[in-house]
Amino acid sequence: AVILGLTICGANCLLSADYKSASKIIARTGKAVPGKGDVMVTTRSGGEGSCTVQFKSVMVVPGRIQYN
Numbered sequence: 001a002v003i004l005g006l007t008i009c010g011a012n013c014l015l016s017a018d019y020k021s022a023s024k025i026i027a028r029t030g031k032a033v034p035g036k037g038d039v040m041v042t043t044r045s046g047g048e049g050s051c052t053v054q055f056k057s058v059m060v061v062p063g064r065i066q067y068n
Helices: none
Strands: 003-008 018-021 024-026 035-037 039-043 047-050 055-057
Touching: none
Parallel strands: none
Antiparallel strands: 003 039, 018 024, 035 055, 039 047
16 A cells, blocks of 8 residues: 555654555654644555554653663
8 A cells, every 4th residue: 555644643754654554554753742642544545544543642751871
């Protein structure tokens, strides 16, 4: 399938989308706003659809790396 559009929490993620199967797409959201949001997918063969679960974005603050 060819992905024509991918929106996660309102952010366009099409450029990072990698279609694996009908039930699996891998994508990076970048700096998404923390919270829950919808996943909307548009493909050439299936048209527009949405995920049945919501995406949850969390802010990750990296800490110091300790070397032993």
